[in-house]
Amino acid sequence: MKLRKIVVIVAALILLPAVYETKFIHEANINYKCIERQDAMAVIASKENPFYALIATPVALYYDEYNQMHVKPLLIENISNPSDSILRFKELYGLKDNEAILIADKNATEASIEIAEQIWESSEEAIIIKEDFEGYSIGVNLVALASYKGIPVFVANSIDEILPTLQSLGVKTTYVCGNIEGYGNVVKFKSIEEARNYMMKFVKEKFGGVGYVVMTNPMDIEKPKVLDSVEYHFEGTINSGSTLHGLNILLSGFNYSVVHAFEVPYDGFVRIKIELINKDSDDVEKWGDRLFLHLATPDNVTFIYTSTAGGIPVVDENGNIIVDRLDYQTCVYNKPGIYKAEIVGTWIAKRKGSYEMNVKVEKIDKGNFPLMKDLSSLAAYLAAYHRGIIWASPEFAFAGGENVDVEGIIYPISNEFLVEPCNEHFMAINQQLNELLA
Numbered sequence: 315m316k317l318r319k320i321v322v323i324v325a326a327l328i329l330l331p332a333v334y335e336t337k338f339i340h341e342a343n344i345n346y347k348c349i350e351r352q353d354a355m356a357v358i359a360s361k362e363n364p365f366y367a368l369i370a371t372p373v374a375l376y377y378d379e380y381n382q383m384h385v386k387p388l389l390i391e392n393i394s395n396p397s398d399s400i401l402r403f404k405e406l407y408g409l410k411d412n413e414a415i416l417i418a419d420k421n422a423t424e425a426s427i428e429i430a431e432q433i434w435e436s437s438e439e440a441i442i443i444k445e446d447f448e449g450y451s452i453g454v455n456l457v458a459l460a461s462y463k464g465i466p467v468f469v470a471n472s473i474d475e476i477l478p479t480l481q482s483l484g485v486k487t488t489y490v491c492g493n494i495e496g497y498g499n500v501v502k503f504k505s506i507e508e509a510r511n512y513m514m515k516f517v518k519e520k521f522g523g524v525g526y527v528v529m530t531n532p533m534d535i536e537k538p539k540v541l542d543s544v545e546y547h548f549e550g551t552i553n554s555g556s557t558l559h560g561l562n563i564l565l566s567g568f569n570y571s572v573v574h575a576f577e578v579p580y581d582g583f584v585r586i587k588i589e590l591i592n593k594d595s596d597d598v599e600k601w602g603d604r605l606f607l608h609l610a611t612p613d614n615v616t617f618i619y620t621s622t623a624g625g626i627p628v629v630d631e632n633g634n635i636i637v638d639r640l641d642y643q644t645c646v647y648n649k650p651g652i653y654k655a656e657i658v659g660t661w662i663a664k665r666k667g668s669y670e671m672n673v674k675v676e677k678i679d680k681g682n683f684p685l686m687k688d689l690s691s692l693a694a695y696l697a698a699y700h701r702g703i704i705w706a707s708p709e710f711a712f713a714g715g716e717n718v719d720v721e722g723i724i725y726p727i728s729n730e731f732l733v734e735p736c737n738e739h740f741m742a743i744n745q746q747l748n749e750l751l752a
Contacts, residue, residue: 349464350435351376354384356409360393360418364535365445365469367691368453369426370417372460372467373433375698381521388695390688393418422469427479430466438486439465442476442496449492451532454690454706455509456491461698462520473497506707513703514750526702527750530693531710534684538585546576546673549593554661555606571658578650580677583715583724585645586653587676592622592638593668594661599635601662605669607640608658612651617728618644645681645724647715681713681724705750712739 357374359366367390374388387407391400393416403409415432417425422445430440441460443453449469460467466483468476473495480488480497490496491503503509517524555570578584592598592605602623609618625640661667693704714724718735726732 349437349439351437351464352433354386355433356386356388356414358389358391358393358411358414358416358418360416361390361688362393362418363422363425364450364688364691365422365443366390366417366425367688368443368450368457368694369422369429369467369469370415371457371694371698372463372465373415373429375461375695376464377462377698378464383699385699387414388692389414390692423471423475426466426468426470427476430468430479430483434466434483436484437465438484439463439489440480440483440485440487440497441465441467441489442473442491442494443467443469444492444494445469445471446492447532447536449494450535451706451708452491452503452506452509454530454532454693455506455704456489456503456513457694458698458702458704459489459513459516461694462516470494510703510705517701517703521701524703524751526697526700527747528693528697528700528702528704529710529747530690530704530706531684531708532690532706533682533708533711534686534690535688536683538583538678538680538683540676540678542580542677544577544579544675546574546675547671548574548655548673549668549670551666551668552657552659554665554667555658571656573654573656574671575652575654576673576675577652578646578675580675581648581650583645583647583678583681584649585643585676585678587643587674588640588655589670589672590622590625590640590642590657591670592659593670594664595627595635595638597661597663598627598638603661603664603667604638604659605640606658606660607642608656609644610654610656611646611649611722612653614654617723618642643685644728645678645683645713646722647681647713647724648721649723680716682711682716705747710743712736 354375355373357370359370367388370388375383375385377383387409389400441456443449457467470476477497485498487499487501488496489501491509496502514524550572552572553570590605590607597603604622606621607618608616610616620640620642622638622640627635627639628637630636655671657669657671659667659669690706693706697704714720714722714729714732717739718732720729720731723729726736
């Protein structure tokens with residue numbers, strides 16, 4: 315019986331991966347004989363998942379044993395509705411969709427396994443990122459290492475999900491980001507600072523110094539939670555405010571605008587979304603017709619002045635404007651009450667015009683949410699191209715109500731009482747950057 319127990323234990327040890335955590339090593343010398351992979355390939359990654367870009371980074375850009383860079387485009391795309399800039403780039407670059415690797419319509423773990431098996435024959439090293447915010451935040455700082463070493467990036471919630479692929483590639487060392495087990499010889503990163511400092515030392519050894527720093531905020535992958543909401547709808551017809559219709563304006567008693575009131579019934583963080591539609595858009599391109607929007611607080615302080623000229627219009631297949639419109643959003647903190655939206659229209663060839671405005675007021679759980687989403691996912695690609703490092707930190711964000719208890723608009727550009735604390739916040743970051751560069 316005792317012999318049988320020993321045999322069972324030995325067999326179990328053989329089947330389990332050999333996992334042990336090491337002290338950080340900063341060797342820039344890489345055994346490229348242990349890495350067999352395809353050359354750099356263009357990648358189109360769907361914007362639906364920010365982990366896609368991390369997985370794709372060493373596929374599109376890596377360095378060989380002579381420190382020569384192999385690079386192809388890495389595009390983040392709305393697959394169902396690509397932007398004009400993406401389409402223009404493909405045309406100018408001569409990139410056809412069937413010539414690029416497409417990452418879409420699968421979870422990040424499946425995508426990382428599929429890419430690793432497609433690009434690598436063998437690799438003794440790999441990066442493993444836990445599929446959560448902590449893992450992403452640390453991973454963004456480290457993923458350039460995959461390009462510098464030419465190794466794959468895996469994303470998972472459990473080591474068991476990727477274990478067969480790690481074994482088939484012959485992986486012996488894993489660089490682990492976040493709360494997930496590693497495999498083989500494990501280099502574990504428990505914080506952003508550990509990953510960043512590791513990369514600084516690695517890049518200094520590999521390239522002789524750090525000459526490029528990409529600063530980004532991993533919080534741009536997180537969305538605020540909507541706790542409650544209320545919606546308002548307004549529409550009507552107003553006189554044109556164009557000076558060409560001066561007599562009409564005079565006869566109407568300067569009645570060329572309309573004011574609509576809506577309530578913000580919540581304390582805390584409130585996001586205000588406004589959709590403004592010019593329902594007489596026929597001559598927008600010819601004459602520059604547009605709608606202007608002025609938004610005022612319950613204290614009657616105007617804090618938004620914008621127009622449909624700054625919006626994204628609806629266009630036809632030839633790029634001609636069909637609907638002149640504006641989508642605008644802002645966020646306030648501890649400022650409930652009645653807000654006023656004034657609309658002014660200018661139609662050159664018409665004395666009157668029609669409009670529609672939809673307002674959505676959302677109570678949300680935080681103010682430091684991104685206005686431009688997932689940009690941090692491309693930081694490693696940019697840094698690796700310039701032989702640099704990434705400094706990605708949630709601490710970069712600043713918002714009223716988050717960093718300082720000041721009511722009103724949470725952005726310093728629209729709230730004078732936030733200017734000084736915002737400057738102090740960014741001076742502290744600047745000081746850290748100077749210390750980092752020193």
